[in-house]
Structures are given as structure tokens and as C-alpha cells.
């Protein structure tokens with residue numbers, strides 16, 4: 457289980473992210489939490505029962521975006537699946553917001569005083585469209601949350617050590633969010649999202665960035681880049697505690 461130091465400072469939020477360990481699916485799926493990768497449904501149900509149970513959560517009471525690499529963020533007040541969005545926002549307590557990942561970046565945004573929560577799936581497409589900026593802006597518009605009192609956790613994802621991308625990314629991301637090595641281009645997805653959060657007015661000291669890379673830690677994480685379409689999927693979950 458991946459935890460966050462910065463989120464752990466607050467009593468009114470619960471957070472956890474799965475790894476590839478602790479599940480019942482045959483390897484290499486292990487702790488796979490997605491029903492959409494060809495895994496046995498009963499195995500996934502048991503994996504979800506274990507992962508969410510460890511956090512004291514009911515696996516049948518979750519708000520889950522049906523992610524599509526967009527910049528659409530949805531306000532939610534109840535459990536269910538939400539079409540065509542990659543981020544959820546709520547001020548409802550005891551409603552877990554879930555993001556599904558295998559290399560893409562999960563970003564938790566929390567305003568502890570007003571208790572407003574956002575949870576975002578940020579791959580390169582969503583990051584290029586500035587989904588975290590849209591989320592911070594929506595939280596401010598809907599709930600009056602000030603960015604300088606928000607905290608953020610950026611979880612394990614594809615790291616700049618491994619995340620090779622095509623040359624066309626030079627037109628999509630600023631040069632200081634890309635690295636050239638051996639005639640190859642690598643995207644620093646975490647820096648891209650940190651830069652966007654700073655541009656929104658978050659304080660650097662309120663942003664925690666996991667240094668873990670999902671691609672080069674095969675013993676810890678599933679990776680779409682490493683394992684392909686049928687790679688297992690991890691989940692990141694965050695919930696306001698009422």
C-alpha cells in the first residue's frame with residue numbers, strides 16, 4: 457500500500473494506493489483491480505474486497521470515473537460510475553473517489569479546512585490539456601477553495617527515467633518538462649503537473665511528489681508501458697472523513 461506523508465497530516469482525509477501485491481489473481485496480475493483487462497471477475501472482486509477493506513472501505517460504495525484521457529472533471533455527490541471524465545471533485549464525506557492507473561499519474565488535491573477533495577487521472581494527454589489546473593479552478597469556483605491552502609499528492613507513475621515519448625511531444629510540453637538522452641525524448645509527467653499546480657497558486661511545500669516510477673519497479677507496480685493492454689491496474693483512492 458502506497459501512502460502519502462502530506463495527506464497523513466490531516467485527520468479528515470483517508471488515502472491509499474494499491475501495488476501489484478496482496479491479490480488473488482494469477483501472476484502477473486496479482487492485485488489487479490480492473491474488470492477490463494481480461495482478469496477473472498471473481499478474482500477482481502476479491503482483490504477489491506481486500507484492497508478497499510484494508511482501508512476500511514466498502515468496495516461497492518465508490519465514485520469511479522470511466523477515464524478517457526480527457527480534461528473533463530466531474531462534481532459528484534454519490535457513488536457510481538461517471539462517464540467520460542478523468543477527475544472527480546466532492547465535498548461529500550465518506551464518498552471514496554477512485555482513480556485507476558498503470559503508469560498514468562494519480563493526483564490528489566485536498567483543501568483541509570473546507571474539506572474539499574479532487575482526484576485526477578493525469579496521463580500525458582490529460583496533462584497536455586492541463587486537467588489539474590481545471591480541477592483546481594473548478595474547486596475554487598464551486599467551493600471557494602483557495603489554492604494556497606490546498607495540498608497535493610502526486611503518486612507513483614511513469615518516471616522521466618523511463619517514460620520515452622515521440623518527438624512530437626516537443627510541441628506539446630515545455631522543454632524543461634522533457635529530457636533528451638541518447639537521441640531519445642523522455643517526458644517528466646510529474647514535473648509537468650507540479651508546474652501546473654504552482655501556476656495555479658499552490659505552494660511548493662504543499663505538494664508531495666512520489667519518486668517511484670511504475671515502469672522500472674516491476675516488483676512493485678503494474679505498468680502499461682512494460683506489460684501492454686492486459687497489464688493489471690492499480691487504484692488510488694481518497695475520501696473525506698466526516
Ligand SMILES: [Zn+2]
Pocket residue numbers: 615616617618619669670671672673
Ligand atoms: Zn523508471
